[in-house]
Amino acid sequence: MSKPIEHDYIGLSEQQLPSMEKSSDKKDGLHLKDTELRLGLPGSESPEREDHDQNVLSLKSFVSGAKRGFSDALDGGGNWVFSGGSGGGTEGLFSPRRGGKNNGGKDLSGSDSGSVLKDGAAQKPSVVQEKKLQVAATSSHGNGNIAPASKAQVVGWPPIRSFRKNTMAAHPPKNDDGDGNAEAKLGSGCLYVKVSMDGAPYLRKVDLKIYGSYKELSSALEKMFSCFTIGQCGSHGVSSGDGLTESRLVDLLHGSEYVLTYEDKDGDWMLVGDVPWEMFTDSCKRLRIMKSTEAIGLAPRAMEKCKNRT
Amino acid sequence: MQKEMAYSFPDEVLKHVFSFIQSDKDRNAVSLVCKSWYEIERWCRRKVFIGNCYAVSPRMVIRRFPEVRSIELKGKPHFADFNLVPDGWGGYVLQWIAEMAGAYPWLGEIRLKRMVVTDESLELIAKSFKNFKVLVLFSCEGFSTDGLAAIAASCKNLRELDLRESEVDDLSGHWLAQFPETCTSLVSLNISCLGSDEVSFSALERLVDRCPNLRSLQLNRAVTLDKIANILRRAPQLVDFGTGNYAAELQPDVFSNLAGAFSSCKELKSLSGFWDVVPAYLPALYSICPRLTSLNLSYATIQSPDLIKLVSHCPRLQRLLVLDYVEDSGLEELASSCKDLQELRVFPSDPFGVEPNVSLTEQGLVAVSLGCPKLQSVLYFCRRMSNAALVTIAQNCPNLTRFRLCIIEPKTPDYLTLEPLDAGFGAIVEHCKDLRRLSLSGLLTDHVFEYIGTYGKKLEMLSVAFAGDSDLGLHHVLSGCESLRKLEIRDCPFGDKALLANAAKLETMRSLWMSSCAVSFGACKLLGQKMPKLNVEVIDETEPPDSRPESYPVDKLYIYRSVAGPRFDMPPFVWSMDEAVKILH
Numbered sequence: 104m105s106k107p108i109e110h111d112y113i114g115l116s117e118q119q120l121p122s123m124e125k126s127s128d129k130k131d132g133l134h135l136k137d138t139e140l141r142l143g144l145p146g147s148e149s150p151e152r153e154d155h156d157q158n159v160l161s162l163k164s165f166v167s168g169a170k171r172g173f174s175d176a177l178d179g180g181g182n183w184v185f186s187g188g189s190g191g192g193t194e195g196l197f198s199p200r201r202g203g204k205n206n207g208g209k210d211l212s213g214s215d216s217g218s219v220l221k222d223g224a225a226q227k228p229s230v231v232q233e234k235k236l237q238v239a240a241t242s243s244h245g246n247g248n249i250a251p252a253s254k255a256q257v258v259g260w261p262p263i264r265s266f267r268k269n270t271m272a273a274h275p276p277k278n279d280d281g282d283g284n285a286e287a288k289l290g291s292g293c294l295y296v297k298v299s300m301d302g303a304p305y306l307r308k309v310d311l312k313i314y315g316s317y318k319e320l321s322s323a324l325e326k327m328f329s330c331f332t333i334g335q336c337g338s339h340g341v342s343s344g345d346g347l348t349e350s351r352l353v354d355l356l357h358g359s360e361y362v363l364t365y366e367d368k369d370g371d372w373m374l375v376g377d378v379p380w381e382m383f384t385d386s387c388k389r390l391r392i393m394k395s396t397e398a399i400g401l402a403p404r405a406m407e408k409c410k411n412r413t
Numbered sequence: 414m415q416k417e418m419a420y421s422f423p424d425e426v427l428k429h430v431f432s433f434i435q436s437d438k439d440r441n442a443v444s445l446v447c448k449s450w451y452e453i454e455r456w457c458r459r460k461v462f463i464g465n466c467y468a469v470s471p472r473m474v475i476r477r478f479p480e481v482r483s484i485e486l487k488g489k490p491h492f493a494d495f496n497l498v499p500d501g502w503g504g505y506v507l508q509w510i511a512e513m514a515g516a517y518p519w520l521g522e523i524r525l526k527r528m529v530v531t532d533e534s535l536e537l538i539a540k541s542f543k544n545f546k547v548l549v550l551f552s553c554e555g556f557s558t559d560g561l562a563a564i565a566a567s568c569k570n571l572r573e574l575d576l577r578e579s580e581v582d583d584l585s586g587h588w589l590a591q592f593p594e595t596c597t598s599l600v601s602l603n604i605s606c607l608g609s610d611e612v613s614f615s616a617l618e619r620l621v622d623r624c625p626n627l628r629s630l631q632l633n634r635a636v637t638l639d640k641i642a643n644i645l646r647r648a649p650q651l652v653d654f655g656t657g658n659y660a661a662e663l664q665p666d667v668f669s670n671l672a673g674a675f676s677s678c679k680e681l682k683s684l685s686g687f688w689d690v691v692p693a694y695l696p697a698l699y700s701i702c703p704r705l706t707s708l709n710l711s712y713a714t715i716q717s718p719d720l721i722k723l724v725s726h727c728p729r730l731q732r733l734l735v736l737d738y739v740e741d742s743g744l745e746e747l748a749s750s751c752k753d754l755q756e757l758r759v760f761p762s763d764p765f766g767v768e769p770n771v772s773l774t775e776q777g778l779v780a781v782s783l784g785c786p787k788l789q790s791v792l793y794f795c796r797r798m799s800n801a802a803l804v805t806i807a808q809n810c811p812n813l814t815r816f817r818l819c820i821i822e823p824k825t826p827d828y829l830t831l832e833p834l835d836a837g838f839g840a841i842v843e844h845c846k847d848l849r850r851l852s853l854s855g856l857l858t859d860h861v862f863e864y865i866g867t868y869g870k871k872l873e874m875l876s877v878a879f880a881g882d883s884d885l886g887l888h889h890v891l892s893g894c895e896s897l898r899k900l901e902i903r904d905c906p907f908g909d910k911a912l913l914a915n916a917a918k919l920e921t922m923r924s925l926w927m928s929s930c931a932v933s934f935g936a937c938k939l940l941g942q943k944m945p946k947l948n949v950e951v952i953d954e955t956e957p958p959d960s961r962p963e964s965y966p967v968d969k970l971y972i973y974r975s976v977a978g979p980r981f982d983m984p985p986f987v988w989s990m991d992e993a994v995k996i997l998h
Contacts, residue, residue: 260495265580
C-alpha cells in the first residue's frame with residue numbers, strides 16, 4: 104500500500120511518525136506474543152514502549168510515598184484489570200495487605216491503570232496468587248476470586264448495554280437441558296446496584312458479582328467514596344491482614360463514621376454483613392452508606408429476619 | 414435592476430420556502446448563503462439537534478434560535494453504555510430546561526439521550542411548557558416515578574412518552590394514574606424499562622381505552638401474558654407493540670383469547686418485549702406475522718427451532734433483533750425466508766461464559782449476507798470469524814451502512830489461518846462504499862487502519878478496541894477518514910504522536926474518546942493549550958494527573974469541539990486541560 108495520505112494539518116508533535124516500512128518490520132502478521140500462554144488477561148501485556156523509564160519513574164513515585172505506587176513494576180506482574188472501571192484502583196489508605204511478599208507497612212497498589220503503563224513483561228505464575236489476594240484492592244471492576252479456568256471480566260467488554268446486562272442477569276435464561284446450568288449462568292452475569300452515600304452529590308453503581316466477600320466489597324466502596332470523606336479517615340492500615348471476618352465490616356468504615364446498609368428484596372433496610380455473602384447478593388437491591396447515628400436499630404432486625412428465613 | 418430582483422424576495426416568501434427544509438444539514442447550509450438568509454433562517458428554525466450538550470451553551474442556542482419548538486440533546490459519550498464513564502461525569506439537563514423554560518414557552522418536544530434527568534428537571538418541564546407534546550428519554554437516568562407523575566399530571570396534550578432503556582427509580586406504581594381523564598392525546602407510550610411493580614395496570618387500561626390515536630405501546634415486564642389480550646382489544650389500531658412477560662401456563666382459553674386479540678390488530682407491524690417466553694404461545698402471533706416488518710426478540714430466551722418456526726412466518730421482516738440462540742441454522746432459515754431484511758442484530762446469551770453455549774458462528778452471518786441483498790445494518794456478537802467470511806459478506810452486501818462486529822474474546826485471530834482480521838475488515842470498508850458506522854474486533858494490526866483510512870471516506874463513527882500496533886494506526890484514521898465525526902478507542906497502543914499530528918482534525922469531529930491507551934498527560938495539556946476550540950478532558954478516578962510525571966499516560970481522555978468553552982460542572986475526577994480552568998482549579 105502507498106504511504107499514508109497527508110492532509111493539511113496542524114502538527115503539534117515534534118517527532119516524525121514511524122514510516123510504514125518500519126512498522127511492518129517490527130511485526131510480522133502473526134503476533135506470537137499475543138498467542139503465547141500467559142496467566143494474565145488476554146491482551147494485558149502492554150505494547151512496547153519506547154521509554155523504559157516507566158519502571159524507574161514508578162519506583163521513584165513509590166519511594167517518595169506518593170499515594171499511588173506502581174508496585175507492579177516491583178512484582179513483575181502486569182496489570183490484572185484494564186483501567187476503565189469506574190471505581191479506580193487507588194490504594195491510598197485503604198489497601199489490604201498482600202500476602203507477605205511486599206514491603207511491610209507501605210501501601211502498595213496493584214495498579215489497575217491501563218496495560219500501557221507496564222512494559223511487555225510476561226506475567227509470572229506467582230502473579231495469579233497475588234492477584235487473588237490483591238483482588239480487593241483493585242477497582243470495582245476488577246475480578247473476583249476467579250479460578251484460572253474461568254473467564255476474567257474486562258470492564259465494558261463485550262460491549263453490552265447495562266440495561267441488557269441487568270435484564271439478562273436478573274432473569275437468567277432457562278435451560279432446556281435442565282442440568283442445573285442456570286445457576287452457573289446466573290453467576291456469570293453481572294448485577295449492578297446503586298450505592299448512595301449520605302452527603303455525596305451523586306450515586307455510584309457497583310457490580311456485586313465481581314466480589315466474593317464483604318471484605319472486597321467494603322474495600323472497593325471505601326475507595327470509591329474516599330474522595331467524599333477526605334479528612335475524616337484515620338489510618339486504615341489493616342493491621343491484622345488476613346482473617347477479617349464479616350462482623351468487622353463496620354470497623355472498616357468506622358474511621359469515617361459511616362455504616363454500610365442495603366435494601367433487600369422486601370424493601371427493608373438492613374446492615375450489611377449479617378447474612379452469608381451469597382444470600383446478600385441475592386437479596387440486595389441497593390446499598391447506602393449512611394451515618395452511623397442513623398443506623399441504630401438496624402442490626403437486630405437483620406438478625407431476626409435471617410432467623411425467620413432459615 | 415434584474416439582478417437585484419432575484420435577491421429581493423420578501424422575507425415571508427423565503428420563510429415559506431425554508432419551512433420545507435427540515436434537515437439540519439440543509440438548514441445550516443441555507444444559513445451560510447448570506448446575512449439576510451442567516452437572519453431569516455434563524456428566526457424560523459423550529460428544531461434543533463445538539464449532538465453533544467457541552468458543545469454549545471443553552472444561552473447561545475437561545476440567542477441564535479429564538480423560536481425553537483423541538484430540541485434534541487445528547488450527553489454522555491457512547492462508551493458510557495458500557496460503564497466506561499464513571500457516574501457523576503456530567504450530562505445534566507437541568508440547566509438546559511431552566512434556560513429554555515424562560516426562553517421557549519412554546520417548546521413542545523424534548524428528546525434526550527444519555528443524559529442525567531432529575532425529578533426536578535421533569536417537574537420543571539411539566540410546569541414550564543404549556544404545549545408540551547413529546548418527551549423521549551433514551552438511556553437516561555437520575556429520575557423516579559415522581560418525576561413521571563408530574564409529567565403525566567401536567568401535560569394535557571402529551572403525545573409521546575418514551576423512556577426506552579432508561580433507569581428509573583421505582584417509588585410508586587401509581588404515576589400512570591396521574592394522567593387526567595381528559596388526556597386522550599397519547600400516540601406513543603414506552604414504559605418497557607420500568608421495573609416490576611411500577612405500573613398500575615388498571616390505570617394503564619383506562620389510559621389505553623381513552624386514547625384512540627395510540628399507535629405505539631411498549632409495556633414493561635410486570636404485565637403478564639394474560640393481560641395482553643385486554644390491552645390489545647382496547648387498542649386494535651396499534652402499529653408497534655411491546656409485550657411484557659410472554660409466559661404463562663399453557664391454557665387453551667388464554668391462548669385463543671390472545672390469538673384472537675392479536676388477529677384483531679390489523680395495523681400491527683412491529684413487535685418487541687417477549688421477556689420470559691413460553692414457546693407454546695408464539696403461534697398466537699401467526700395471524701399477524703405476515704405483516705410484521707420489525708421483530709425484537711433480543712430478550713426472548715427461546716431456542717433455535719422455535720425461532721425458526723416464528724421467523725419463517727414473517728416474509729416481510731425488515732428488522733430482526735435476536736439472541737444467539739437463533740444459531741447458524743436459524744439464520745440460514747432467516748436468509749431463505751426474509752428477503753426484505755435490512756437490519757440484523759444478534760446478541761450474546763452468555764457473553765461471559767468461557768465456552769460457546771450455542772452453535773452460532775460466522776456462518777450464520779455469511780448466510781444472511783447471501784440471502785438478504787438489502788442488508789444495511791449489522792450488529793453481530795460471535796466467538797469466531799475469518800477473513801474469508803468477512804470478504805464474502807462484504808462482496809454480498811455492498812450496501813452496508815452500519816457494520817458492528819463483536820468477537821467476544823479480544824484479539825481473536827482468523828480461526829482458519831490464525832492471521833489478523835485486517836484483510837476481512839479491509840474488504841468491508843472497500844466494498845461498502847456507503848459505510849457510515851463501523852465497530853472492529855478481533856486481532857488487528859495497523860494495516861486495518863490503513864484500509865479504513867484509504868477506503869472509509871463516508872465513515873462517520875468508528876469504534877476500536879484492543880487493536881493496532883502503533884500510532885500509525887491512529888494516524889491512518891485521523892488523516893484518511895474525511896467524514897469522521899465520532900471516534901472511540903479503548904485499550905489500543907495509540908499515543909501522542911498521531912494525536913498531536915492530527916490536532917486540527919479533531920476540530921472537524923464531534924468527539925474523540927480514548928481510554929487505556931498511551932496518550933500522555935503532557936500531550937493532553939499541549940492539546941488543551943494549543944486548541945482553544947477543543948475541550949480536552951482527562952478522566953482519572955485514582956488521583957490528579959498532574960501528581961505524576963507528564964509522560965505518564967492518562968487513564969481516559971475525552972476530547973470534543975465546543976464553542977462554549979470548558980464546562981464547569983465537572984466532578985473531581987475530570988480535569989479540563991483548558992488553561993483558564995487550570996488556574997481556577
